[in-house]
Amino acid sequence: MPGEDVVAADVEKQLAAPMPWIGMYVAAASLICTSAMAADTFRGFRSKKHWFPSKYFTLNATTLTLLAVSMKLPLDLTTRMYAATDRLAKVSSLALMSTAIANFMTSLGTMDDREMLMNVTALAILVVTVIVNVCVQIIQMRQFLNGRKMVVEEIIAVVVMLVSLVMMASSAVMVLATKRYLKTKYHEMLQMAASDKQIENLTFDKLRLMIQKYWVMAETSNPQFVIARSVTCTTSGILSLIVALVLLQVEIRIVMEYNILHQSISNYAWSTKLILFAQTVGVAVGTIAPASRWFIAINNFRSRNESGTSIRSAFTVECYWTQKMVDWRQGSLSFRIRHIKSRKFLHDLRGLFLKLCIYFQHTIVSSSKLVLLVSVCVTAPAIACLNYVRSLTRQKRISHSVSSRDHEVDIRGYVMLLEGEVELPKETLESICKEVDEVIRKGKKQKSENLLKLLEKSRSFNGVTEFDSHEIPGLNSRELPYCWSLPVATLTSVALAFPNVRKHKSKLLLNSVTEGLRLMKIIDKALDKKGRLANVRTAADVVWVGVELYHKWQDKDLRETSLKGKNAEEILQQLRDKAEKTVIEFRRDARDCLMRNPLNWPTKVIAANSMYRIATTVLLNRSDTTDEELFEQLSVTIADILAACLTNLGHVITMKCHRNAIEEREKSVRKAALLLGKTEEIIALLQQRELPVSAPDQAASIEEWRALVSQEFSSKTNIEIGVSESREEHADVKSEG
Incomplete structure (x- = not known):
């Protein structure tokens, strides 16, 4: 209608x-x-x-x-x-x-x-x-x-x-099999790359070459790169x-x-x-x-042809293309069927289907290789001309770069290739190696100038043992361990609260410790593999956020304290009393059994416990000094702890190169290269120092360091006492004679 x-x-x-x-x-x-x-x-x-x-x-x-x-x-x-x-x-x-x-x-x-x-x-x-x-x-x-x-x-x-x-x-399907293959091959090559590693003598050049090896391994074993190289x-x-x-x-x-x-x-x-x-x-x-x-891929195929590889081998279907389907075919059914004939029928049916899939996979890979061969033949004249033009402008630079790198270390030996893959072109290898140097150069632009000035104040590592006295009675039956960054954050909080200290000195210390704590956080996290000190590390971070951004230790304004305080001793007593009160009140009110372990304490209480012990130690050791002199003493102690912590840099950089997860390797090695660039001058400065322990990895944590230094100090003291007693005995015998 x-x-x-x-x-x-x-x-x-x-x-x-x-x-x-x-x-x-x-x-x-x-x-x-x-x-x-x-x-x-x-x-x-x-x-x-x-x-x-x-x-x-x-x-x-x-x-x-x-x-x-x-x-x-x-x-x-x-x-x-x-x-x-x-x-x-x-x-x-x-x-x-x-x-x-x-x-x-x-x-x-x-x-x-x-x-x-x-x-x-x-x-x-x-x-x-x-x-x-x-x-x-x-x-x-x-x-x-x-x-x-x-x-x-x-x-x-x-x-x-x-x-x-x-x-x-x-x-x-190919990726499922190659990931497992690359993981196994990476572990084998990891042993080869680490065979000549000396943790205690890792100079900047050795670290750079080590990172270069791991970078090549991580880059060439990157599953994305492996897929990009595939014929499909x-x-x-x-x-x-x-x-x-x-x-x-x-x-x-x-x-x-x-x-x-x-x-x-x-x-x-x-x-x-x-x-x-x-x-x-x-x-x-x-x-x-x-x-x-x-x-x-065309360029790589032409290189393979020029190297004498036969056309027949170029059409070989490598086992990793079908390995996963072969495993599925040979494995048992994922579900249980009681009837034996039914189970056998389903198993045979699945086997037939997977057999067809394997045949289809062979056809796909062979066809892809045929397409690649046809592409090479069709584009050969144009590619040859283009490569000739490129070679005129790049040959001299490439040969010089690769020959200089080959003189340092045979990087090609660390390239991760699948079965049947041709070697990577020189241009690709050069690009991978140049990227390492580029990241290191980027790190060098971020070097810590203020931190270097602070580290130059350190002449020994005495501050590692002296910042917390064993004579101070604990506020808990179980003593709370330190991470590297917590004593530095606490000592700096104390130093910034002192009156009668020139403003530019306080500002310089604040900037120096800020740069140092960024590195200390990396070291603390890397060395605390099991996360045992996670709360302690968080406490240090919370303390420093308050100090750096708001000039407060917890809710106490350090600027106001500095302005109103009469002297450093009075400020130390105020900070100690506030910290002691915080810990005691928490222990009195805590009912959870987890709180018996101080590692489970809230970050505020952990920070307060650290402040109590450190402020009390400074008061005990304080002689008749001015506020500015005490500020300088604390600065040296901070520099000692920073220097001791940063001796672990080589060890941490090495650890970052040893990531097992295939998806994280490249990212982790990149971070290691950036860290190396940032800390080049720090590593060089600390290598001039004689360490009180035989190797940094033997005293990675601050608690281990303090224990080993105390043992060595006791040994030296006993030796000196023994030598003194023998001299006295010799003198007595001589006088009697």
């Missing part, structure tokens, strides 16, 4: 009204994906990692949701989209999905087994849904295909998307390049045939152009990383 038709038309019009804003949402999601891929590309160029590791655009729930929103046009089966711009936007959406899969590839290396399974399955569901929707449209509209100008490009984009998904799944990732790069070229040619063709700026007649209206622009930029940006991996 006419009335009903009018109502239906009005309803349809109302429903179509918000469609342009939905299109804006799709364009925004596409731009976010584009920005993430651009960030990874920029980061790769900046760090000179031309295999472009994934950091921002990784396979996870967020990016999959954004991609699902970006696929709104291919998934829309009801909206009429017959104009050139509308059809072109659908092709660009399919191209964006293929490009995204290629960029996702390396992020598989950052996942554990379960996370990888869940994410790859979710991606497969999304891709299959898109493919099914596109196929439905093509099949249902087959009688009108003569009028569709871009059906061939749609089919190509769908096929590329499906093949890219297959490459992703193939790489995921190379094929994915080729597919990404093909789909980008297909999109480019169809856009050029449509622009020449139609005015695409006026060819959008769907309900998405003007937003279609925004979607097309955002996704075209996304495809262009996203193609850079996969295409670069493909280009590097």
Whole structure:
């Protein structure tokens, strides 16, 4: 009826009204994906990692949701989209999905087994849904295909998307096996790298070379780098390049045939152009990383060919590609079935399925290697010319750099390669080694000038044993141990509260200790492997936050104390009394049995216990000195503790290089290189000092250090007493004679 038709038309019009804003949402999601891929590309160029590791655009729930929103046009089966711009936007959406899969590839290396399974399955569901929707449209509209100008490009984009998904799944299976292989190989090479390590004599140059070894091992065993070197990732790069070229040619063709700026007649209206622009930029940006991996793989393959490797060996499918499926096939069922025949049937059925998967995996890897070989043959003239031009500008610098490094240490011996992999090109190895030096140089720019001035005041390590006297009765039956940073934070709080001290001296001490505590926190955390002193370390941090930012020790204003105090002795008594009261009140009110162990005390009480003992010690040892002289004495004590703590730097840097988790190695070694650069002058300064213990690792904690120094002091005292007594006896005998 006419009335009903009018109502239906009005309803349809109302429903179509918000469609342009939905299109804006799709364009925004596409731009976010584009920005993430651009960030990874920029980061790769900046760090000179031309295999472009994934950091921002990784396979996870967020990016999959954004991609699902970006696929709104291919998934829309009801909206009429017959104009050139509308059809072109659908092709660009399919191209964006293929490009995204290629960029996702390396992020598989950052996942554990379960996370990888869940994410790859979710991606497969999304891709299959898109493919099914596109196929439905093509099949249902087959009688009108003569009028569709871009059906061939749609089919190509769908096929590329499906093949890219297959490459992703193939790489995921490979990663599961290679992680275990790389972990085992890393432990073997770790022994080789540490064979000549001397913890007690680690100079700056030795530490730099050690970091260089571990850096190469961590970088080349990075699962993302391993995936980037794989043939499936190379094929994915080729597919990404093909789909980008297909999109480019169809856009050029449509622009020449139609005015695409006026060819959008769907309900998405003007937003279609925004979607097309955002996704075209996304495809262009996203193609850079996969295409670069493909280009590097071609160079590596040509190097392998020049080194005399046979074509037959180049097509060998290494065992790690199928190792995980072989393990699954040989293993038992994960669920229990009592009926023996049923269990046997399921086991055989699973074995048959996995056998087919293994055969399919062999086919994928062999096909990928064939594609790589064809790529090498096709691009050989252009690549040869480009390499020749590059060699003219870089050969002299590369040969000089590599030869100088080879003279120092054979870095190539620490490269982690999989079975059948060719050696990394010199340019790649040089880039890895240069990155180490660059991080160390970056650390040198952050050196601690004020801390060095404070350390120069230290002439011995006496302050380590003298800051807390054993003669002081404890406030608890079990004595609370120190970490390195707590006595420094407490002593500085005391020193900054002294009146009659020049302001610039207090400010210099504050800045020096701030720089020192940053390093002490790193050392404390690294050496406290079991986290036994976690509360003590937190207490030191809380104390220093109050001192540095608010000039307060707990709720006592140090500036006000300094201004109102008559002398240092009175201030020390006030701080000691306040600390003693805090500890006693806590012990009186504590009911939890955990509080019997002082390591479980609240940070405020731990800090108060430290203040009580240190303030009492300073009062006991104080002679007739001025406030400024006492301030200088405390500064020397602080410098002694800092110097003793920082003798552990070489040991801590070494520990940071020995990270077992494959995902954390590179980050940890980078921190070690940065720390080495920051502390170069400190290490050189402390190496001129004679340590009271044979090796820093024998007295890593301050409590161990104090115990060993006390033992050595007692031994020396006994020897001196013995020598004195023998001299007296000799003198008596001589006088009698």
